[in-house]
Amino acid sequence: MSNKLNTLSLSATALTLALTSALSLVTLPAHAADDMEKCFGVAMKGKNDCAAGAGTTCAGTSKVNDQANVFKLVPKGTCEKTASSTSPTGYGQLMAFKPKM
Amino acid sequence: MSTQQRFTQALLSAEQTFPAGLFCHPDAESRFAVYRNNVFSSLTSALADSYPVVAQLVGAEFFAFMARVFIQTFPPCSPVLVNYGNAFADFIDTFSPAASLPYLADMARLERLRVEAYHAADFPGVGFEALSRFLEYPEQLHSLHLKLHPGTGVLCSSRAVFSLWAAHQGQGELAEVDPNHAEHLLVLRDALNVEVLLLSKACALFIQALQGGAGFGDAVCAALEEDNAFDAGPALALLIQKNLIIHAGLSEAS
Amino acid sequence: MSQYDINTPRSTRAVTHGLPARAGLGLKPDYFQPLAKGCDDLGFIEIHAENYMVAGGPFHYYLERLCEHYALSIHGVGMSIGAEGALDTEHLQRLNVLLARYQPASFSEHLAWSTHGPCFLNDLLPLQYDQQTLNRVCEHIDQVQNTLGRRMLLENPATYLQFNASTFDEPTFIREVVRRTGCGMLLDVCNVYVSCINHQWSTQEYLQALPLHETAEIHLAGFSEAFDRNGQRLLIDSHSAPVAAAIWSLYQQILEHTGPVATLIERDNELPGLAVLLAEARRAQAYLDNHGVQP
Numbered sequence A: 001m002s003n004k005l006n007t008l009s010l011s012a013t014a015l016t017l018a019l020t021s022a023l024s025l026v027t028l029p030a031h032a033a034d035d036m037e038k039c040f041g042v043a044m045k046g047k048n049d050c051a052a053g054a055g056t057t058c059a060g061t062s063k064v065n066d067q068a069n070v071f072k073l074v075p076k077g078t079c080e081k082t083a084s085s086t087s088p089t090g091y092g093q094l095m096a097f098k099p100k101m
Numbered sequence B: 001m002s003t004q005q006r007f008t009q010a011l012l013s014a015e016q017t018f019p020a021g022l023f024c025h026p027d028a029e030s031r032f033a034v035y036r037n038n039v040f041s042s043l044t045s046a047l048a049d050s051y052p053v054v055a056q057l058v059g060a061e062f063f064a065f066m067a068r069v070f071i072q073t074f075p076p077c078s079p080v081l082v083n084y085g086n087a088f089a090d091f092i093d094t095f096s097p098a099a100s101l102p103y104l105a106d107m108a109r110l111e112r113l114r115v116e117a118y119h120a121a122d123f124p125g126v127g128f129e130a131l132s133r134f135l136e137y138p139e140q141l142h143s144l145h146l147k148l149h150p151g152t153g154v155l156c157s158s159r160a161v162f163s164l165w166a167a168h169q170g171q172g173e174l175a176e177v178d179p180n181h182a183e184h185l186l187v188l189r190d191a192l193n194v195e196v197l198l199l200s201k202a203c204a205l206f207i208q209a210l211q212g213g214a215g216f217g218d219a220v221c222a223a224l225e226e227d228n229a230f231d232a233g234p235a236l237a238l239l240i241q242k243n244l245i246i247h248a249g250l251s252e253a254s
Numbered sequence C: 001m002s003q004y005d006i007n008t009p010r011s012t013r014a015v016t017h018g019l020p021a022r023a024g025l026g027l028k029p030d031y032f033q034p035l036a037k038g039c040d041d042l043g044f045i046e047i048h049a050e051n052y053m054v055a056g057g058p059f060h061y062y063l064e065r066l067c068e069h070y071a072l073s074i075h076g077v078g079m080s081i082g083a084e085g086a087l088d089t090e091h092l093q094r095l096n097v098l099l100a101r102y103q104p105a106s107f108s109e110h111l112a113w114s115t116h117g118p119c120f121l122n123d124l125l126p127l128q129y130d131q132q133t134l135n136r137v138c139e140h141i142d143q144v145q146n147t148l149g150r151r152m153l154l155e156n157p158a159t160y161l162q163f164n165a166s167t168f169d170e171p172t173f174i175r176e177v178v179r180r181t182g183c184g185m186l187l188d189v190c191n192v193y194v195s196c197i198n199h200q201w202s203t204q205e206y207l208q209a210l211p212l213h214e215t216a217e218i219h220l221a222g223f224s225e226a227f228d229r230n231g232q233r234l235l236i237d238s239h240s241a242p243v244a245a246a247i248w249s250l251y252q253q254i255l256e257h258t259g260p261v262a263t264l265i266e267r268d269n270e271l272p273g274l275a276v277l278l279a280e281a282r283r284a285q286a287y288l289d290n291h292g293v294q295p
Helices: A003-010 A012-025 A057-061 A067-072 B003-012 B028-050 B052-058 B060-073 B088-094 B104-119 B128-136 B138-143 B161-167 B201-211 B216-226 B232-241 C029-036 C058-066 C089-102 C131-148 C170-181 C189-199 C203-209 C245-258 C274-290
Strands: B145-148 B153-157 B183-190 B193-199 B245-249 C023-026 C044-048 C071-075 C106-110 C113-116 C119-125 C153-155 C184-188 C215-220 C224-227 C233-236 C263-265
Touching: A012 B128, A012 B138, A012 B216, A012 B232, B003 B028, B003 C113, B003 C119, B028 B052, B028 B060, B028 B104, B028 C119, B028 C233, B052 B060, B052 B104, B052 B161, B060 B088, B088 B104, B104 B153, B104 B161, B104 B183, B104 B193, B128 B138, B128 B245, B138 B216, B145 B201, B153 B161, B153 B201, B161 B183, B161 B193, B183 B201, B193 B201, B201 B216, B201 B232, B216 B232, C023 C274, C029 C058, C029 C274, C071 C089, C089 C131, C106 C215, C131 C170, C153 C170, C153 C215, C170 C184, C170 C203, C184 C189, C189 C203, C189 C215, C189 C233, C189 C245, C203 C245, C215 C245, C245 C274, C263 C274
Parallel strands: C023 C044, C023 C263, C044 C071, C071 C106, C106 C153, C153 C184, C184 C215, C215 C263
Antiparallel strands: B145 B245, B153 B183, B183 B193, C113 C119, C224 C233
């Protein structure tokens, strides 16, 4: 820690000013109990279930891509729309996913 | 080897082995596959629920593949699945097929903070008056300790994870985000609602210092080292307004 | 201090004895807000214990409020009663804390295993029904009942495989467990049907072998349908469809033997709007009403 910063931050006046300004900026009262759920919208799911998973026998028997095929599988979600300053097209990450075989 | 040990190994094996000889069906293998599917499908759904933007960024097929490797490598070690995936971000860092998405692991870190904030313990914020009374002790403000709500998380990323995340919530255009721009963010729960806010790096360091047990003076100091124009007033106001300060005292223990 | 201090049991809430013989619904976060207003169609709600083993937030906030309107059933999905190894005492303690906090009218778990060593597999896996397993399951149920200080209900499983080395049939095994431990039975009608079709057992013989008079709760659910590679019908306990016609008719038949028993509409996947599930709950309630007073 530099001496300059010590002087700046350790000054009681500076800290008092910061707390005073913080308190002056706080205008809203704390939540009333009735306000608790006012904007509760996104419900996260419970992760524990007692049902069988989606899909049936087929999903459990089909062999997944083995190591040799790993590099054939590329992200195909919204990442393709993500601008990238390093990508020559300015779009997408798929260029980097050319099979290395 | 015991029956359940054989069963478990076959369920999780990457080669999808089958514990032959245990069962009395002409086609026990396809029936066994129902259990294997249940294990992977249910755990993949649990991960997808916790990491919805990660899943959208890579697409369902890639996510299922990445989840399968993760589940085989790090199966859950507790029946409380809400905590499953704590190691997912670190796993993504080492998962070479995802290497071209350098922001993916930090996106997983952001989404993990959201899950933790959602289920964190409930504490009321200390009120305006309680904090005002510390103005009577200006000489001791340096060692004012502010304990933050357990649902509070700070993430400093070298990628634009806040903007990427916001674009998936309908805020901003995904195609306009430069993912290589560093961003710092705060995840919090105010009442029942989890929020994600963009922070300056100095503000992120200030909050991180408070979380680490630093006094008010040292926390301000940490932020000033990053940015000598840092103003602690608005940063502190944010913490008060969002009810994130759950205890204030002039020593760490109090 | 947390407003939901998990170490403080709700001393103000009266301890109830068993679920009301009415229709109930599995609670999902999607239904938190509509159900928090109260709903005459439901006598109870059921939660999966593990989902509420979190410190605070919306799950506890809403469950606290819902408990003011409905009786509560806590249904465990992770105790692994049938595991070869010892029970997870840490998990049992978490369960104890949850039960102390909410004082549910009922606690139930499954006749299955889901952990091996440190690994939790998140599926209800099948047991080899032999003497050794019987002893172990009974010891584990004794341990659970002693720790929790209450009777638990044991749910019959839906299975896709039978073990060569089994020496009991499933209902006889369950009857023995109930007799030796004094636990009650959570009769999942869908599981009875799914297992009987999958193993070509007679549902009538299966039900006759069960101690139906110990039924303290009934589950009704939908299943999905597949075939194994031999072309044999294979039903999957998916909880993703409306209660099937075959399940409704089996349910009415069971009520003849049990009298009215708390009945849960169980839906975990492909969740429809609440109104759809409440209509199923009303249908179950109509059958319960038809069976009047317990014989």
